[in-house]
Amino acid sequence: MMRTDDLVHALAADLATPARPVGRYLATAVAPAWVISAVLFAVALGPREDFTIAVGQPRFVLKLVVTLLLAVSASMLVLRLARPVAEGRLPMLALTGGPALLAIAVLVELVSVPPSEWTTRLVGSNYLVCLTAVPLLGLPPLAAALVALRHGAPTRPMLAGAIAGVLAGGLAAALYAMHCSDDSPLFVATWYALAIVILALIGAVAGRQFLRW
Amino acid sequence: MNERERAWADLMRAAIAGDAAAYARLLKDLAPALRSTARRRFARVGLAVADAEDVVQETLLAIHLKRHTWNAAEPIGPWIWAIARNKLVDALRRRGNRVDIPIEQFMDVLPADDASAAMGSRDMERHLKALPPRQRQVLRAIAVDGASISDMAARLDMTPGAVRVALHRGLTALAAKFRRSE
Numbered sequence: 001m002m003r004t005d006d007l008v009h010a011l012a013a014d015l016a017t018p019a020r021p022v023g024r025y026l027a028t029a030v031a032p033a034w035v036i037s038a039v040l041f042a043v044a045l046g047p048r049e050d051f052t053i054a055v056g057q058p059r060f061v062l063k064l065v066v067t068l069l070l071a072v073s074a075s076m077l078v079l080r081l082a083r084p085v086a087e088g089r090l091p092m093l094a095l096t097g098g099p100a101l102l103a104i105a106v107l108v109e110l111v112s113v114p115p116s117e118w119t120t121r122l123v124g125s126n127y128l129v130c131l132t133a134v135p136l137l138g139l140p141p142l143a144a145a146l147v148a149l150r151h152g153a154p155t156r157p158m159l160a161g162a163i164a165g166v167l168a169g170g171l172a173a174a175l176y177a178m179h180c181s182d183d184s185p186l187f188v189a190t191w192y193a194l195a196i197v198i199l200a201l202i203g204a205v206a207g208r209q210f211l212r213w
Numbered sequence: 214m215n216e217r218e219r220a221w222a223d224l225m226r227a228a229i230a231g232d233a234a235a236y237a238r239l240l241k242d243l244a245p246a247l248r249s250t251a252r253r254r255f256a257r258v259g260l261a262v263a264d265a266e267d268v269v270q271e272t273l274l275a276i277h278l279k280r281h282t283w284n285a286a287e288p289i290g291p292w293i294w295a296i297a298r299n300k301l302v303d304a305l306r307r308r309g310n311r312v313d314i315p316i317e318q319f320m321d322v323l324p325a326d327d328a329s330a331a332m333g334s335r336d337m338e339r340h341l342k343a344l345p346p347r348q349r350q351v352l353r354a355i356a357v358d359g360a361s362i363s364d365m366a367a368r369l370d371m372t373p374g375a376v377r378v379a380l381h382r383g384l385t386a387l388a389a390k391f392r393r394s395e
Contacts (some may be wrong), residue, residue: 001333002341002356004244007270008386010356011277012237013230017381019281083282084295153279155299212303212392213275 022082026075026148033144037137037194045133045179051060059183064174066188070098070196074163078145081160082152095166099193105185113184124182127191133179134195135202136170138165142203146210154211161207162200169196179208218290226285240273247272247297248332254301260308267336271391272300277389307394340390348383353377 054060073094145164154160173192221239228236232272275296283292341349354360366373
């Protein structure tokens, strides 16, 4: 029979095996996964033809800013959720930075573009590609973020998985934004958001299965 | 934060800096607190109090394997109770009890009488038997016989690094077996 004091001997002997902080683990898992997504992106889609012109246009730049901002704020939240104690309230508000910026851009778009054009801009030219490519490109970073969360001790596995999905969605959408020729905030707020929600749902389901410890 | 938790935090900080003796003392100090909570809970739902030691060992294992999730700048009490609560809820659920334990009940634990330091866990014994032979051998010798890493390296003709890996893998596998046992 292994007594509790015996177990303590074994645990103390194992102290020499270092335990990596979750933050470093998350970074070293997600960064290479995002590179894989970037390679997949380059092979399957690639940047749009007028890429060099587009980088100078505010609507295009906004897509990158909003998606990357979302990814950064989601990763901070993931780190919080990786720990068993929630100190104070969860900074869910941090997650709204990207969406708030996008909401302002949508208002500007509605004011500056005639109503007859709204639908055309919202539907865009390739929303089906967006809805397929973003979730697929998000799978590698989502898997990596889940592995990092598993290294932690999340006590809210579904929420943690969902936010990992948002993190992966932000990263994947930033890649896809370089291909996508629909720059209107109306398009981004609809289809990019929907694609990221799909990843969040996948993350929540996976989190429930995979994040018990 | 009380005196006791401050002492625990000091021991954990020493442990993170590599002090294995401080770490062993911390875990031995935690065991009675975890035990009294687990026993009270088991008694309340009509489970055999002796089986509460399964939860104590599983919780110590989790505290060990997740020690990097404690932020040294924060009080250690809430972190310990969050892990203990998670493990207790899981253990009771596995035994067929749907439970919702308010976190407050973890804050006021009383130390149990110390006669129970010799308690064993039947689950642990069962899971140990299911480990690969090398991991089991290393784990049991270090835990029960008090062998050191270098003792085991000499005895099994392994490098100390390989013994460490076997020990760590064994502990990780044990935690997984606790989690999966139904």
